[in-house]
Amino acid sequence: MSDSTAIDNNVAAATHLEHPPYQRHHFETIAQQFDATNFAMWLFLLTEIMFFGGLFTAYLIMRNWYYPAFVEGSHYLSIVWGTTNTGVLITSSFTMAMGVWCAETRRKSGLILCLVLTFVLGIVFLCIKGIEWHGEWVEHHVPGLNYSVQNFVNPASNPEVYAEYHDKPLGADMAVRTEEYFFLYFAMTGMHALHMIVGISILVFMIFRARAGAYTNGHVTFVENFGLYWHFVDIIWIFLFPLLYLISRHG
Amino acid sequence: MSATILALPDQSTARIPKMNYLSKENGLLSWLLTGDHKRIAILYLISITFFFFIGGSLAGLIRLELLTPQSDLMAADTYNKVFSMHGLIMVFFFLVPSVPATIGNFFIPMMVGAKDLALPKINLLSWYLYILAGGLMLYTMCTGGVDTGWTFTTPLSTHYLNTNVAGAALAVFVAGFSSIFTGLNFVVTIHKMRCPGMTWFRLPLFVWSHYAASILMVLGTPVLAITLVLVILERIAHIGVFDPAYGGDPLLFQHLFWFYSHPAVYIMILPGFGVISEVVSTFSRKRVFGYTAVAFSSVAIAVFGFFVWAHHMFIMGISNYAALVFSLLTMLVAVPSAIKIFNWAFTLYKGSVTFETPMLYAIGFMGLFTIGGMTGVFLGSTGTDIHLTETYFVVAHFHFVMVGGMLMAFLSGIHFWWPKMTGRMYPEKISQFAAVVTYIGFNLTFFPQFILGMLGMPRRYASYPPEFQVLNVFSTAGATVLGVGYLLPVLYLTWSLKYGQIAGNNPWQATGLEWQVQSPPLSENFPEIPIMDHEAYDYEWLDRQQAKEVASV
Numbered sequence: 001m002s003d004s005t006a007i008d009n010n011v012a013a014a015t016h017l018e019h020p021p022y023q024r025h026h027f028e029t030i031a032q033q034f035d036a037t038n039f040a041m042w043l044f045l046l047t048e049i050m051f052f053g054g055l056f057t058a059y060l061i062m063r064n065w066y067y068p069a070f071v072e073g074s075h076y077l078s079i080v081w082g083t084t085n086t087g088v089l090i091t092s093s094f095t096m097a098m099g100v101w102c103a104e105t106r107r108k109s110g111l112i113l114c115l116v117l118t119f120v121l122g123i124v125f126l127c128i129k130g131i132e133w134h135g136e137w138v139e140h141h142v143p144g145l146n147y148s149v150q151n152f153v154n155p156a157s158n159p160e161v162y163a164e165y166h167d168k169p170l171g172a173d174m175a176v177r178t179e180e181y182f183f184l185y186f187a188m189t190g191m192h193a194l195h196m197i198v199g200i201s202i203l204v205f206m207i208f209r210a211r212a213g214a215y216t217n218g219h220v221t222f223v224e225n226f227g228l229y230w231h232f233v234d235i236i237w238i239f240l241f242p243l244l245y246l247i248s249r250h251g
Numbered sequence: 252m253s254a255t256i257l258a259l260p261d262q263s264t265a266r267i268p269k270m271n272y273l274s275k276e277n278g279l280l281s282w283l284l285t286g287d288h289k290r291i292a293i294l295y296l297i298s299i300t301f302f303f304f305i306g307g308s309l310a311g312l313i314r315l316e317l318l319t320p321q322s323d324l325m326a327a328d329t330y331n332k333v334f335s336m337h338g339l340i341m342v343f344f345f346l347v348p349s350v351p352a353t354i355g356n357f358f359i360p361m362m363v364g365a366k367d368l369a370l371p372k373i374n375l376l377s378w379y380l381y382i383l384a385g386g387l388m389l390y391t392m393c394t395g396g397v398d399t400g401w402t403f404t405t406p407l408s409t410h411y412l413n414t415n416v417a418g419a420a421l422a423v424f425v426a427g428f429s430s431i432f433t434g435l436n437f438v439v440t441i442h443k444m445r446c447p448g449m450t451w452f453r454l455p456l457f458v459w460s461h462y463a464a465s466i467l468m469v470l471g472t473p474v475l476a477i478t479l480v481l482v483i484l485e486r487i488a489h490i491g492v493f494d495p496a497y498g499g500d501p502l503l504f505q506h507l508f509w510f511y512s513h514p515a516v517y518i519m520i521l522p523g524f525g526v527i528s529e530v531v532s533t534f535s536r537k538r539v540f541g542y543t544a545v546a547f548s549s550v551a552i553a554v555f556g557f558f559v560w561a562h563h564m565f566i567m568g569i570s571n572y573a574a575l576v577f578s579l580l581t582m583l584v585a586v587p588s589a590i591k592i593f594n595w596a597f598t599l600y601k602g603s604v605t606f607e608t609p610m611l612y613a614i615g616f617m618g619l620f621t622i623g624g625m626t627g628v629f630l631g632s633t634g635t636d637i638h639l640t641e642t643y644f645v646v647a648h649f650h651f652v653m654v655g656g657m658l659m660a661f662l663s664g665i666h667f668w669w670p671k672m673t674g675r676m677y678p679e680k681i682s683q684f685a686a687v688v689t690y691i692g693f694n695l696t697f698f699p700q701f702i703l704g705m706l707g708m709p710r711r712y713a714s715y716p717p718e719f720q721v722l723n724v725f726s727t728a729g730a731t732v733l734g735v736g737y738l739l740p741v742l743y744l745t746w747s748l749k750y751g752q753i754a755g756n757n758p759w760q761a762t763g764l765e766w767q768v769q770s771p772p773l774s775e776n777f778p779e780i781p782i783m784d785h786e787a788y789d790y791e792w793l794d795r796q797q798a799k800e801v802a803s804v
Contacts, residue, residue, distance in 0.1 A: 024371075025366065025367075025775070026365065026366035026367035026368075026371065026775070028780060032443060032444075035443050036369040036370075036439050036440075036442075036443040036444065037369075037370070039439050039442060039443055040369060040370055040373075040435060040436075040439045043435050043438055043439065043469055044435060046469060046470070047431055047435070047469055047470070047472070047473045048473070050470055050471075050472075050473035050474050051473035051474070051476055051477050052477070053473075053474065053477075054473070054474045054477035054478055054481075054507050055477055055481075057503075057506075057507070058481070058492045058503060058507075061500065061503055062492060062500075065500075066498070143488060143490040144487070144488030144489055144490045145488070147490075176498060177498050179490055179497075179498070180490070180492065180497075180498050180499070183484075183488070183490040183491065183492070184492065187480075187481070187484060191480075
């Protein structure tokens, strides 16, 4: 880093008055500023991985212990809604990536359009998630608040699911562990949804800023870093979806 | 002891520079909204000192209760709350932020030759999170406290207790984010903000050790955060992953908790190592022996530190094979720690050693940390651990490392950099006296606890069999001496803010970049970004530099 920065320094010193207005005082060059903030965002995402990592660990251990309960619990999640939501989220990642591209190429209206689309898709995701959670409430599958093991000690009590999977009744000690499954389901999807809500709030802020002409003046750091965050939240879902909905569903 | 390297400017003409980071702006708001890493460091210094004395008073209450075998000063459950709050406050509100958030915050940008940390606003945010968390913790304490011990052990914390566990857990959760942001800021700064010529192996060892500690903060703390979220959820929803009554696994909690909390002890001690490296080099007038080995040993401690957590669980029902592997890995950590101690000792060898206060504390550190570290090996071997675990031996062990080690390092660093931070010297004689008092008081307090532990006195009880009283009286007496040792610096350092001698740029003749600028420094640290053209701890470079200055005058 030494030599190249030394040259950069001289250039920066020579062109001191030409610093773009968005360069913070403590950075020598705009490249350094971009580099540092970008690196910080990646590190932050690393901490997020560790944060979710704890949940994933708990899920995998519990799943190994109470395998039948986790399999039968997953039968009550809707594959259709889950897949739709996965599609919605991946599409929103695409619109976000396009947004970053628009910002880089200084297309103001394109950027606003992409951000609004991302925002809408985020809201759609949360609405679908809300519909699913409501379904769980109706089925008495919300641990701690509204839970019944009825569907698991007597699978025929829900003819629809029974017709599809022919679940065997679980013993009483295993049936109560389905609550464990739904607890982790709510903890994981809830924590994910919380990240979505934070992301959507930032999106609203960005849409207003973008209308005022921010991000398309060459200073794209914020959009880029937010894009990273948005993709990260997307990737978390990409792991949640198979773990909660898909694996061993027919096992 | 008469020899000194202290070189102060002529006191009759010397002045504190008019322009500096303290004088640049005035008023409370200029402090509360500052982005200056130096001012944030001062804010942190005041806050952690406040929490240190709260935690210290609680320690005083513990020792007072243990003066007699019966639980007569307070009821047993009050005692539980007192030691829990002592642990929580000392660990999360003093030890974790102690050196990094104060000295590290102040000097890492200067040591790498930058104007500020990479993310000044995040730095300020981390202080506000700390204050928020501290407020929550004090609120918890005032509304009944918490009696889980600092470890939030499940299912005790999730099922059996009616105290304010959720409040305390939330406070630690928020404090955790403060620590994550500090660590993240340091890593980014060390990677991206180094001045021209400042290669990795020209960084002061202080920076290396903070780098290692920051990695631990960034990777470990989020795991604690999610664990505490699950504990809170479990208490609220009565469903959980940790409580066996609900089908959970208490051992899983132990794994997740110690996955953070063991590395956390390295978060606490590694910055201390950094201070000692600087101080030992400066007061021996020698480059740190085996610079590269010391630098890499910090990183090695960070890496190994992530693979030893289960040694807290030898008696908790993990498999014998796991215990065997974790025991071996635990002893591996002793290797890089020993490398440091030996290298500091070799730095002293044939150096021009002088014994100013920072050096006295540093030497105290080396002795006490060695004892603390070696007893850690006792506890790391599965056989002795079964006898010693949950006894006062463990208490003595981690107090030797954390108080004898880290607190000594903190005080060493504060004295060492005080002239740079404030522009004034602390009074030398009384501070040497305080260092010696601390050392004596510390040993009197905690050495008897090793013996008590060997004899089988369990920790966390308000009463104990009468035959242990003599050693407990020693310990309590020592705590009183220790209290005096900690109170003295607060008094004379405050005094020195107004009446201390003017320090000048480089009172210790030290080589770090931070010593080559005025004290207290400018808001932007350097008049212009420096170019690093020599190795770290190059005293010949310093001599040449001074010769040049004399010639040009």
